[in-house]
Amino acid sequence: MNLLPEHGMSALFLLHQKDLMQFLTYKVRCAETAADLTQETYLRIAHHPDAGNIENMRAYLFRIANNLALDYLRSQTRQNKRDAGPVTEDFICLQPEPDAALSDHQQLEFLEQIIYDLPPKCRAVFLMSRVEGKSYTEISDELAISPRTVESHMRKALELIRKQFD
Structure with missing residues (x-):
């Protein structure tokens, strides 16, 4: 011992x-x-x-x-x-968190309001360019204005939108 x-x-x-x-x-x-x-x-x-x-x-x-x-x-x-094992990608919800979804929805509403408040020609040019994906030439043909005027309206629309977001 x-x-x-x-x-x-x-x-x-x-x-x-x-x-x-x-x-x-x-x-x-x-x-x-x-x-x-x-x-x-x-x-x-x-x-x-x-x-x-x-x-x-x-x-x-x-x-x-x-x-x-x-x-x-x-x-x-x-x-x-x-606990059904370790957490894997199968169990992770890929949807955004509720707070993030609400914030995104509020930002989208804010952007829609800003676009709605644009002058009519600027709004039309902006939507045709950014939403419909049309070129400045296509927009100018459709609205019967020069491509340079389309560019001017687009510049004005972007400037107004940027000011609202800032």
Whole structure:
């Protein structure tokens, strides 16, 4: 029998602490969890009433660490089953958040009001160009104005819209 006083157990634990951390990190694949489990291993031996009667303390430490790792992994498996597993792209809603949708809707209404408030020729030129995708030449033919006038109306419309947004 190897009778160790309590400070001897601490020294023995400190001697094997790095190896325990590596072992647990390998088992649970998370350094933070491994650190927690290493600390829990120490607490288990520190509160063990017959810790001084353990013949192979290193094996005992690794047995406790292994059992704690298994308990942790089992609890993670149960939690994943209970919670339907980790969140994946399949579960993520691709719709915008309600606040963002409301904000976008308000901005759209604001833009519609700005466009509605444009002078009639500017509004017509802007909508034909930006909404219908027509060229300045097509717009000039349709409205019976010169391409230079179309350009002027477009410049004025963009300037008025920019001022309203600023």
